[in-house]
Amino acid sequence: MNELLGRVFSFETKVFPNESTLYNQLASHGQSPKALMISCADSRIVPEHIMQAQPGDLFVCRNAGNIVPPHDSQLGGVTATVEYAVMVLGVRDIIVCGHSDCGAMKALATDADLSTMPNVAAWLRHSHAAQKLCRESYPADLDAADKLRNMALENVVVQLSHLRTHPSVASGIARGEIALHGWYVDIHAGQVLGLDGETGRFSVLREGQPLPVALPHGRRLAGESPIAQAAE
Ligand SMILES: [Zn+2]
Numbered sequence: 001m002n003e004l005l006g007r008v009f010s011f012e013t014k015v016f017p018n019e020s021t022l023y024n025q026l027a028s029h030g031q032s033p034k035a036l037m038i039s040c041a042d043s044r045i046v047p048e049h050i051m052q053a054q055p056g057d058l059f060v061c062r063n064a065g066n067i068v069p070p071h072d073s074q075l076g077g078v079t080a081t082v083e084y085a086v087m088v089l090g091v092r093d094i095i096v097c098g099h100s101d102c103g104a105m106k107a108l109a110t111d112a113d114l115s116t117m118p119n120v121a122a123w124l125r126h127s128h129a130a131q132k133l134c135r136e137s138y139p140a141d142l143d144a145a146d147k148l149r150n151m152a153l154e155n156v157v158v159q160l161s162h163l164r165t166h167p168s169v170a171s172g173i174a175r176g177e178i179a180l181h182g183w184y185v186d187i188h189a190g191q192v193l194g195l196d197g198e199t200g201r202f203s204v205l206r207e208g209q210p211l212p213v214a215l216p217h218g219r220r221l222a223g224e225s226p227i228a229q230a231a232e
Contacts, residue, residue: 019055026056033059036085038078038159039097040066040104044187047097059085065104065155066096067126071165079166086168092178092217094163098156099185100149109134109151110144126162130154153202156182156195160214176219 016023036059037047047053047060061081068078085091098105104124107114108131114121134151142150160182163169172178182195184202193202194212203212 035093036091037095045099068159068162070162095181096159097183098152105152109147130158179217180215182214
């Protein structure tokens with residue numbers, strides 16, 4: 001048997017006994033995760049590991065390229081997961097997390113031939129805005145590593161904008177109940193970078209420094225603007 005698969009036997013005998021109180025509490029009272037994280041399926045990017053999260057802490061949705069299809073373009077797992085996290089679990093923070101050396105981003109950055117993988121090609125169309133932006137807005141003579149990094153960072157920005165097309169998210173943001181975060185994990189350096197929505201730039205997350213936030217909690221109701229009130 002695959003050595004990894006064999007490890008499952010120790011869950012009941014070794015892992016669970018140490019955490020049975022937590023699991024029993026979660027089983028009795030249900031879950032109330034503190035955040036939704038949408039990250040890549042890459043085996044090296046483990047959200048619970050990066051966040052040092054316990055069972056019950058984090059609602060996670062993983063897919064190739066940490067992509068969030070815009071609402072209505074493709075009803076599927078990501079859309080349903082986002083809706084459930086917001087509507088039922090009342091998640092207040094949503095993190096889109098990209099990473100270095102991402103295979104999906106590499107395919108986009110290098111214009112790889114994906115003709116034998118039509119589903120991957122179709123999925124990555126949700127990142128074409130980032131791909132075009134990288135191609136046309138950055139210097140053409142960047143080396144491959146910089147191109148790949150830029151692609152992954154811009155992809156996070158694009159997926160955050162897609163997230164805002166989801167009605168449950170848009171509504172929660174307007175009421176100030178949801179904040180959006182764009183992160184990038186540098187596997188080589190062991191660092192996590194966060195997007196500052198004001199500047200559009202990423203910086204390393206450090207303890208003791210303000211957390212860069214893509215879109216902070218804050219009421220945003222256009223109808224409450226002074227102009228609208230004066231017109232009543
Ligand atoms: Zn990846």
